Amino acid sequence: MRRILVSKSNAIIPSISSFYILRSSSIRPYSSLKGKVGVRINVENEVKCLDDAVNLFNRMVRMKPLPSLPVFCKLLKTMINMKHYYAVISLFREMRKLDIPISEFILSNVINSYCLMHRVDCAFSLLPIHLKSGIPFDVVTFTTLIRGLFAENKVTDAVVLFKNLVREKICEPNEIMYGTVMNGLSKRGHTEKTLSLLRLMEQGNTKPDIYIYNVVIDAFCKDRNLDAAISILNEMKQKGIPPDIVTYNSLIDGLCKLGQWEKVKTLFSEMVNLNIYPDVHTFNILIDGLCKEGIVEDAEEVMKHMVGKGVEPDIITYNVMMDGYCLRGQVDRARRVFDIMIDKCIEPDIFSYNILINGYCKKKEVAQAMQLLGEISQKGLKPETVTCNTILHGLFEVGGIGDAKRVYAEMLSVGPKPNIYTHSIVIDGYFRYGLVEEAMSLFNKLERKRENTDIAFYTVVINGLCKNGKLDEAQSVFEKLSLIGLPPNVRTYNTMITGFCRQGLLDEAKSMLRKMKKNSCLPDNVTYNVFVQGFLRWSKFSEMRTFMVEMADRGFSFDASTAGFLVNVVRENPSVLDMIPELHSKNKY
DNA sequence: GTAGGGTTAG
Numbered sequence: 355m356r357r358i359l360v361s362k363s364n365a366i367i368p369s370i371s372s373f374y375i376l377r378s379s380s381i382r383p384y385s386s387l388k389g390k391v392g393v394r395i396n397v398e399n400e401v402k403c404l405d406d407a408v409n410l411f412n413r414m415v416r417m418k419p420l421p422s423l424p425v426f427c428k429l430l431k432t433m434i435n436m437k438h439y440y441a442v443i444s445l446f447r448e449m450r451k452l453d454i455p456i457s458e459f460i461l462s463n464v465i466n467s468y469c470l471m472h473r474v475d476c477a478f479s480l481l482p483i484h485l486k487s488g489i490p491f492d493v494v495t496f497t498t499l500i501r502g503l504f505a506e507n508k509v510t511d512a513v514v515l516f517k518n519l520v521r522e523k524i525c526e527p528n529e530i531m532y533g534t535v536m537n538g539l540s541k542r543g544h545t546e547k548t549l550s551l552l553r554l555m556e557q558g559n560t561k562p563d564i565y566i567y568n569v570v571i572d573a574f575c576k577d578r579n580l581d582a583a584i585s586i587l588n589e590m591k592q593k594g595i596p597p598d599i600v601t602y603n604s605l606i607d608g609l610c611k612l613g614q615w616e617k618v619k620t621l622f623s624e625m626v627n628l629n630i631y632p633d634v635h636t637f638n639i640l641i642d643g644l645c646k647e648g649i650v651e652d653a654e655e656v657m658k659h660m661v662g663k664g665v666e667p668d669i670i671t672y673n674v675m676m677d678g679y680c681l682r683g684q685v686d687r688a689r690r691v692f693d694i695m696i697d698k699c700i701e702p703d704i705f706s707y708n709i710l711i712n713g714y715c716k717k718k719e720v721a722q723a724m725q726l727l728g729e730i731s732q733k734g735l736k737p738e739t740v741t742c743n744t745i746l747h748g749l750f751e752v753g754g755i756g757d758a759k760r761v762y763a764e765m766l767s768v769g770p771k772p773n774i775y776t777h778s779i780v781i782d783g784y785f786r787y788g789l790v791e792e793a794m795s796l797f798n799k800l801e802r803k804r805e806n807t808d809i810a811f812y813t814v815v816i817n818g819l820c821k822n823g824k825l826d827e828a829q830s831v832f833e834k835l836s837l838i839g840l841p842p843n844v845r846t847y848n849t850m851i852t853g854f855c856r857q858g859l860l861d862e863a864k865s866m867l868r869k870m871k872k873n874s875c876l877p878d879n880v881t882y883n884v885f886v887q888g889f890l891r892w893s894k895f896s897e898m899r900t901f902m903v904e905m906a907d908r909g910f911s912f913d914a915s916t917a918g919f920l921v922n923v924v925r926e927n928p929s930v931l932d933m934i935p936e937l938h939s940k941n942k943y
Numbered sequence: 944g945t946a947g948g949g950t951t952a953g
Binding site: 497501528529530531532533534535536537540563564565566567568569571572575598599600601602603604605606607633634635636637638639640641642668669670671672673674676677703704705706707708709710711712715738739740741742743744745746747773774775776778779782808809810811812813814815816817843844845846847848849850851852878880881884 | 944945946947948949950951952953
């Protein structure tokens with residue numbers, strides 16, 4: 355899921371204009387970068403791990419004269435690439451203590467480290483150093499901060515900062531800053547805002563480049579709005595900006611996910627005609643698309659084809675193939691792919707394990723899944739929340755409540771940190787085994803802690819209460835939803851309707867149907883099927899007849915569960931068949 | 944600063 359909750363907090367943004375006023379005072383930038391030519395240090399060659407970095411740093415600070423600032427900078431950058439963000443900050447503090455001069459580049463790296471650690475608040479707290487040292491803010495620093503805000507989902511803060519920078523003329527945004535803002539917005543589902551920024555750029559001095567167009571096109575593709583994506587493609591072509599491999603990959607992915615294979619072929623030929631050749635991304639997109647359609651054989655063919663074209667499969671190729679087999683229930687084949695991957699010296703990553711664990715769980719082979727879970731740590735990897743969620747779901751599926759409780763308790767104490775899905779899986783599991791008190795006490799605890807909740811979480815609770823004969827309590831949770839600003843969706847309504855129908859409260863069910871229509875939540879196939887089963891269960895055949903006409907008019911049809919139900923009813927009471935209207939002529943399916 | 948993989952309620 356691409357869409358992520360938007361933070362409303364605005365607290366940590368310091369007043370930008372106050373920085374601006376200070377900046378315009380007469381402090382001059384530090385100018386000691388030149389003239390310090392010390393011993394030649396090749397950071398890249400010398401630093402292979404954190405220890406190397408710290409040792410080199412300790413050597414550097416004892417040198418007289420000190421190595422030049424770009425060498426310090428290079429060292430910090432190398433450490434960032436090795437993801438040792440905290441160490442960067444420690445060394446920076448050490449530099450301050452030792453009165454080693456700093457540059458804007460060094461500060462940018464430290465700010466970036468804080469951002470990458472998801473501590474954008476600390477990153478902001480470094481800005482006063484710029485002022486004290488007379489180092490000007492530049493567009494790179496602010497772009498880093500904006501990226502840091504997005505990384506913590508502080509979308510509003512990021513946009514406010516960007517707007518302030520522009521309004522107060524603190525810095526002129528370049529393509530990269532625009533790109534960062536647009537990418538942040540688009541990845542969180544704000545396609546319209548992304549598009550507005552494109553239009554703004556087109557009118558301003560900083561003209562959109564290929565990166566910008568690619569962000570916008572990808573946003574539309576992710577929204578499954580391929581028409582809009584292709585119209586942007588045509589716009590960029592008209593403006594003389596040729597699409598590149600990234601553009602085509604986004605579009606091909608969008609088309610694959612919509613199952614529009616003919617258009618995929620057209621785009622594929624178009625790119626090759628432009629001498630843009632498919633890369634490992636392109637092939638992975640195709641392989642994933644085919645696997646998700648269930649045609650793993652074709653995916654295997656594409657894999658052979660890519661090898662023939664000299665494009666080597668990577669870890670994602672193997673993971674996608676594994677998932678393709680798991681989706682068809684062929685977990686043993688997936689396991690073979692896993693082994694082949696290891697033979698080819700590609701070490702499985704946490705995705706590989708998650709995919710395989712999910713495959714085993716779906717086959718109810720939870721013991722195998724648990725064994726893989728143990729293997730993760732042995733391979734130097736760490737189980738993720740997703741890993742444990744998959745295991746938990748699998749355990750509840752087979753009734754392993756004790757194991758599930760142990761996994762959940764371990765998550766709470768040592769991690770990985772449970773998220774909203776974890777809690778939903780556990781509450782759902784408790785309800786399924788009639789552990790209503792445990793489910794409700796967990797639910798109440800999470801509500802008290804004001805843990806992030808979503809509509810799916812509440813739907814689990816409502817469903818659990820209904821299934822355990824507590825329709826009144828379910829209803830009061832349902833009523834609460836609008837108060838806490840979580841509008842019910844079609845699944846929530848369906849859950850309540852199912853609850854009413856099972857109890858024979860068909861009038862309440864119908865009133866719920868009216869309510870959902872009033873709130874512009876369209877009933878889906880499940881809604882109609884639940885009603886038909888309700889009418890069948892309580893022998894309301896003539897009402898069922900009227901209802902089924904509406905159902906057919908809207909193009910919905912029986913699902914497997916309703917069909918099975920109907921067969922049983924007809925077996926006992928064959929005259930029911932006469933009550934079923936002639937639907938097939940009108941039915942779209 | 945842009946593209947590809949995993950969990951998730953009726």
